[in-house]
Amino acid sequence: MxxxxxxxxxxxxxxxxxxxxxxxxxxxxxxxxxxxxxxxxxxxxxxxxxxxxxSGDDYENCPGCDFLVKKTDRVCASCGLALRDWD
Ligand SMILES: [Zn+2]
CATH class of the missing domain: 1.20.5 (Single alpha-helices involved in coiled-coils or other helix-helix interfaces)
Structure with missing residues (x-):
């Protein structure tokens, strides 16, 4: 027990x-x-x-030529690529 x-x-x-x-x-x-x-x-x-x-707060690289462009830019200043579509 x-x-x-x-x-x-x-x-x-x-x-x-x-x-x-x-x-x-x-x-x-x-x-x-x-x-x-x-x-x-x-x-x-x-x-x-x-x-x-x-690339900086207001800048990004162009997808076509890697040129530094402003995010507000419509076209790349270097190659002329349309960066974004605007209304
Ligand atoms: Zn470009």
Whole structure:
């Protein structure tokens, strides 16, 4: 009878340890996942923020000749390509 109580306590301890382990492990996984998502988000936002910095806020490269043109320009000043359709 005494042995059964000891075994019962031992099993209860194992279950408690396993639950605690699972909770801690899932918490670690969640923080790792959150960190990965944050890194991906930083990468996406960073690459988006870098893109206009290359050609300037109001400038972009002509798709035809890579000449730096204003985003408000209708045609490329270098090759005359229509950059966008206006009404
Ligand atoms: Zn051009």
């Amino acid at each position: 005494f042995v059964l109580i000891i075994i019962g306590v031992f099993i209860a301890g194992l279950i408690a340890y396993w639950i605690l382990h699972e909770v801690i492990q899932s918490a670690i996984d969640n923080s790792a996942m959150a960190r990965n998502i944050q890194e991906i988000r930083d990468h996406l936002v960073g690459s988006k923020a870098e893109e206009p910095a290359v």
